[in-house]
Amino acid sequence: MKKFQGIIPVMITPFAETGEIDYDGVGKLVEWYIANGSDALFAVCQSSEMQFLSLNERVELAAFVKKAAAGRVPVIASGHVAESLEEQSEELNAIAATGVDGMVLVTNRLDAKQQGGTKFIDDLDWLLAKLPSxxxxxxxxxxxxxRRLLTDEELMYCANGGRFHILKDVSCDLETVKRRVALVKDTPLAIVNANAAIAYDAMKAGSLGFTGVFTNFHPDLYKWLFENRHAASKLADELSIYLALAAMAEPMGYPKLAKLYHQRLGTFGSAHSRVIGIDIREKYWALDALLDKIVEGTELFRTRLAEHAKGR
Structure with a gap:
C-alpha cells in the first residue's frame, strides 16, 4: 500500500492560450514537482480548476499525470463536482478507472444541501458502495x-472504516489538527495540513506532511522543514516564518499567480486560467515585484539549507 504522506503538491493545470489543457506543460510540471522533492501528487483538485474542467478533461488529466509520474510517486485525484450522488458516482468511477493510486472525496459534496444529522455519513455510505472496494x-x-469541515464523529467513522488513508485538513487551526491527529491514532488515516501559517507547528504536532498551495512554488523547502521537524533549530524557525509570509500572496490571483511563476521558470508558456479571467498584474499592484521577492527568498533559503547540510 502506497502512503499518501509527506509533501503533496496540489497540482495546477497548464492551459494553452486557446483554452485547452497543455499536456506538454503538465508533463514538465510533473517533472518539476518530482525534482523538487514531492512525495505524492494531488491531481484534479481545486488548484487544478476541477470545477471548470469537463468530466472528460478531469479523467484525461488524472490518467496523464498517473502515466507521467511512472510510479516514482503516488498520484491521487478527486474530481467529483456534481450535486447529485448519482452523478458523483459516475464521476468518481471514471476517475477510479484511470488507475490512480488513490481517490479523494470532497467533503462538501456529501450532504451537499447541508441538511445535517447523519446525512453526511448516509451519503458517504451510499457512495462507498458504488466505488471499487x-x-x-x-x-x-x-x-x-x-468549506465543509468534518466533525470529530465523521472523522472517526472514516478513520475506523479502514478505507481512508489521508485527510487534506483545511481547518487552518492548529488545535484542530492536534485533536484530529490524536483521534486517528492507530488508524490508517493520515492528517495532512494544508495551511502554510501553521505548517511547521502542525508537522511537529503530527501532521504527516503538507499539501498547501505554495507547494507550487517551493515544495523542496517544505520537504526540508518536514524532514527536520523534530530537530529544533533557528534555521527551521526562520524558514517557517518565510514560508508563512510568502503564502500570504495566495489571494492575489492564485492559481494564475502560480502559473506566472512557472511561466518565469519556463515550465510552460501560458498563464491562462479558467478560474481567474482577469489581468492579475493590473488588479494587484506590484505583483511582479512580489514574485521577485518570493523567488529571492526561495533561493536564499535554498542556499542556506545547502550550507547547513555541509555543516557551515
Missing part, C-alpha cells in the same frame, strides 16, 4: 463552493 481513498475539505 480495493481503491484507497482520501478526504478533502475543499474550500469551494464552501
Amino acid at each position: 480495493d481503491l484507497p481513498l482520501g478526504l478533502y475539505e475543499c474550500p469551494a463552493p464552501y
Whole structure:
C-alpha cells in the first residue's frame, strides 16, 4: 500500500492560450514537482480548476499525470463536482478507472444541501458502495463552493472504516489538527495540513506532511522543514516564518499567480486560467515585484539549507 504522506503538491493545470489543457506543460510540471522533492501528487483538485474542467478533461488529466509520474510517486485525484450522488458516482468511477493510486472525496459534496444529522455519513455510505472496494481513498475539505469541515464523529467513522488513508485538513487551526491527529491514532488515516501559517507547528504536532498551495512554488523547502521537524533549530524557525509570509500572496490571483511563476521558470508558456479571467498584474499592484521577492527568498533559503547540510 502506497502512503499518501509527506509533501503533496496540489497540482495546477497548464492551459494553452486557446483554452485547452497543455499536456506538454503538465508533463514538465510533473517533472518539476518530482525534482523538487514531492512525495505524492494531488491531481484534479481545486488548484487544478476541477470545477471548470469537463468530466472528460478531469479523467484525461488524472490518467496523464498517473502515466507521467511512472510510479516514482503516488498520484491521487478527486474530481467529483456534481450535486447529485448519482452523478458523483459516475464521476468518481471514471476517475477510479484511470488507475490512480488513490481517490479523494470532497467533503462538501456529501450532504451537499447541508441538511445535517447523519446525512453526511448516509451519503458517504451510499457512495462507498458504488466505488471499487480495493481503491484507497482520501478526504478533502475543499474550500469551494464552501468549506465543509468534518466533525470529530465523521472523522472517526472514516478513520475506523479502514478505507481512508489521508485527510487534506483545511481547518487552518492548529488545535484542530492536534485533536484530529490524536483521534486517528492507530488508524490508517493520515492528517495532512494544508495551511502554510501553521505548517511547521502542525508537522511537529503530527501532521504527516503538507499539501498547501505554495507547494507550487517551493515544495523542496517544505520537504526540508518536514524532514527536520523534530530537530529544533533557528534555521527551521526562520524558514517557517518565510514560508508563512510568502503564502500570504495566495489571494492575489492564485492559481494564475502560480502559473506566472512557472511561466518565469519556463515550465510552460501560458498563464491562462479558467478560474481567474482577469489581468492579475493590473488588479494587484506590484505583483511582479512580489514574485521577485518570493523567488529571492526561495533561493536564499535554498542556499542556506545547502550550507547547513555541509555543516557551515
